[in-house]
Amino acid sequence: METLTINEAQEEKRLLKPKRERQYSFDLLRILACYMVIQVHAGEFYYICPGFTICKDDGSVWAGLLGSFLRAAVPIFVMLTGYFVLPIKVGTATFLKKRCMRILLPYAFWCLAYASYDLIAKKTNVLEFFKAITRIPISYGTEVGHLWYIQMSIGLDLFFPIISPWIASSNREGFLYYLVLWAFSLFYPYIHLYYPNIFGECFWNNIHTFYYFTGYVGYAVLGQYLRRFHSEKGKWDALVGFLCLFSGGLVTMWIFFERLKTVATIPELELSWGFPTINVAVMSLGYFLLFKNITVRCPNWLKKVIAKFSEMSYGMYLAHIIVLNLFHLAFNNIIPNQGAKIMILAILSFFGVFLVVWLISFIPYSHFIIG
Numbered sequence: 001m002e003t004l005t006i007n008e009a010q011e012e013k014r015l016l017k018p019k020r021e022r023q024y025s026f027d028l029l030r031i032l033a034c035y036m037v038i039q040v041h042a043g044e045f046y047y048i049c050p051g052f053t054i055c056k057d058d059g060s061v062w063a064g065l066l067g068s069f070l071r072a073a074v075p076i077f078v079m080l081t082g083y084f085v086l087p088i089k090v091g092t093a094t095f096l097k098k099r100c101m102r103i104l105l106p107y108a109f110w111c112l113a114y115a116s117y118d119l120i121a122k123k124t125n126v127l128e129f130f131k132a133i134t135r136i137p138i139s140y141g142t143e144v145g146h147l148w149y150i151q152m153s154i155g156l157d158l159f160f161p162i163i164s165p166w167i168a169s170s171n172r173e174g175f176l177y178y179l180v181l182w183a184f185s186l187f188y189p190y191i192h193l194y195y196p197n198i199f200g201e202c203f204w205n206n207i208h209t210f211y212y213f214t215g216y217v218g219y220a221v222l223g224q225y226l227r228r229f230h231s232e233k234g235k236w237d238a239l240v241g242f243l244c245l246f247s248g249g250l251v252t253m254w255i256f257f258e259r260l261k262t263v264a265t266i267p268e269l270e271l272s273w274g275f276p277t278i279n280v281a282v283m284s285l286g287y288f289l290l291f292k293n294i295t296v297r298c299p300n301w302l303k304k305v306i307a308k309f310s311e312m313s314y315g316m317y318l319a320h321i322i323v324l325n326l327f328h329l330a331f332n333n334i335i336p337n338q339g340a341k342i343m344i345l346a347i348l349s350f351f352g353v354f355l356v357v358w359l360i361s362f363i364p365y366s367h368f369i370i371g
Contacts, residue, residue: 022303022307024294024296024303024306024307025291025292025293025294025295025296026080026083026084026291026292026310027306027307027309027310028291028294028296028306028310029076029080029287029288029291029292030076030077030080030310030313031306031309031310031313032076032287032291033072033073033074033076033077033080033313034073034309034313034316034317034350035346035350036070036072036073036076037070037073037074037146037317037320038316038320038324038346038349038350038353039066039067039070039342039343039346040067040070040071040073041146041320041321041324042324042328042341042342042343042345042346042349043059043062043063043066043067043342044063045059045328045332045341045342045345046058046059046060046062046063046338046341046342047059047060047062047063047064047266047269048266052265052266052267053264053265053266054260054263054264054265054266054269057338058338058339059338060260060269061257061260062338062339062342063342064253064256064257064260065253065339066339066342066343067273068249068252068253068256068272068273069245069249069252069253069283071252071273071275071280071283072248072280072283072284072286072287074149074275075216075219075275075280075281075284076284076287076288077149078153078156078216078219078220078223079219079220079222079223079226079284079288080223081153081156081220081223082219082220082221082222082223082224083223083224083226083227085160085220086160086163086164086167086220086221086223086224087164087165087167087168087224088160088161088164092161095157095160095161096157096158096161099157101367101368102314102367102371103150103153103154103157103314103371104154105368106314106315106318106367106368106369106370106371107147107150107154107318108136109368109369110147110318110319110369111132111133111136111147112133112136113319113322114144114147114321114322115129115132115133116129117322118132139151144321146317146320146321147318149317150318152216156216156217156220159217160220163217163221167221167224172228172229175221175224175225175228175229176225178213178218178221179218179221179222179225181210181213182213182214182218182221183218183278183281184210184213185210185211185213185214185218185276186218186276186277186278186281187278188208188210188214188276189271189274189276189277190271190277190278193271214276215276216275216276218276218281219281219284222281222285223288226288226289226292230289230292231292232293233292233293237289237290237292237293238289238290240286240289241285241286241287241288241289241290242286242290243286244282244283244285244286244289245283245286245287245290246286247282247286248279248280248281248282248283248284248285248286249279249283249286251272251279251282252272252273252277252279252280252283253272254272255271255272255279256269256270256272256273259271259272308358309354312354312357312358312361312370314370314371315357315360315361315369315370315371316350316353316354316357318370318371319353319356319357319370320349320350320353323349323352323353323356324345324349324353327345327348327349327352328345331344331345331348357370
C-alpha cells in the first residue's frame with residue numbers, strides 16, 4: 001500500500017511539472033514511419049502472388065527498389081516508444097491500464113472492423129465472420145497481417161514494468177552490454193542459413209544461448225539509450241546517421257535482389273526485410289540520428305498540422321489497409337507502370353486514411369477507436 005501511495009504521489013508531481021516543449025522532429029519521424037508502412041503495403045499487391053509465391057515480373061523489382069529503404073518503419077515506432085515511455089514512472093497497474101486504453105481497445109475495434117469489411121466485400125461468409133470474432137483474443141481474427149504489430153506492442157507493454165527499474169538505474173556500460181549482445185542476435189537470420197542449429201539449438205530445444213537478448217525489446221532499449229546518452233545534437237549525428245541509413249538500406253536491397261534470383265517463396269525473399277536483422281537495425285539507427293535533432297521552423301499552423309498527423313498515426317496504422325484496398329480497386333487498372341502504382345497508391349492512401357481518422361476523431365469517445 002505504501003508503494004502505491006508513493007507512485008501516485010510521483011505521478012501527481014510529474015503532472016504538475018511544466019509541460020515539455022513538443023519535439024516536432026520526432027513528430028516528423030513518426031509521420032515518415034507511418035507513410036513508410038503504407039508504401040511497403042502498397043508494394044505487396046505487385047510482388048506477392050497466390051500461395052505466397054513471388055511474382056516474377058517488374059512488380060518484384062519495383063517492390064525491392066521502393067521498399068527496401070523503408071523496412072525501418074516498425075523499428076522506428078518501437079524506438080520512439082522506448083524513447084518516450086521508458087522507464088515507466090507510475091505503478092504497473094496504472095501503466096497497463098493507460099496503455100490498454102491507448103492500444104488494446106482500438107485494436108479490438110479494428111479487428112471487428114476488418115472482419116466486417118471481409119464480410120461486406122464478400123471475401124468471407126457469415127459463419128467465418130463469427131469464427132473470426134472468436135479468434136480475436138488469440139490472433140486478430142482475420143487475415144490482416146499488419147495487426148501483428150499490435151500484438152507485439154502488447155507484449156512489450158507487459159514486459160516494460162519488469163525492465164523499467166534496470167532502465168532507470170543502469171549506466172552507459174549496462175546499456176551497451178545489453179545492446180552489443182542484442183546486436184549479435186540480429187545476425188541470427190543469416191547464421192541460420194548455414195547453421196540451423198547453433199549455440200544449443202536442436203530439434204527439441206530452440207532456446208539458444210543468446211535467446212534472451214533477441215526481439216523487439218532491443219529497439220525500445222536502443223531508443224532509451226539514445227535519449228539518455230545522445231539526446232543532445234552531436235556534430236557527427238548527421239554523417240553517422242546518413243552512413244547508417246545508406247549502408248543498412250543498400251545491404252537490405254542487395255540481399256533482396258540476390259534472393260529474388262534464386263528463391264521461390266515470399267518468406268525466403270524477405271530475409272533481409274526482417275525487422276530483427278542487423279541491416280534493418282543499422283538503417284533504423286540512421287533514420288533516428290538524422291531526425292532526432294531537426295529544428296522545425298515553420299508557421300504555427302503548419303506545426304499544428306504536423307502534430308495532428310503525428311497524433312493520428314496510430315489510428316492511421318490500424319485503418320490504412322481498408323483505404324489502401326479501396327484505392328487499389330479504383331486505380332490499379334488505370335495506371336500502367338507498377339512503380340508508379342506503388343507510389344500513387346501509397347500517397348493517396350496516406351492522405352486518405354488521415355482524412356478518415358481525422359473525421360473519426362470528432363466522434364465522442366473516438367479514443368476507443370483510434371487511440
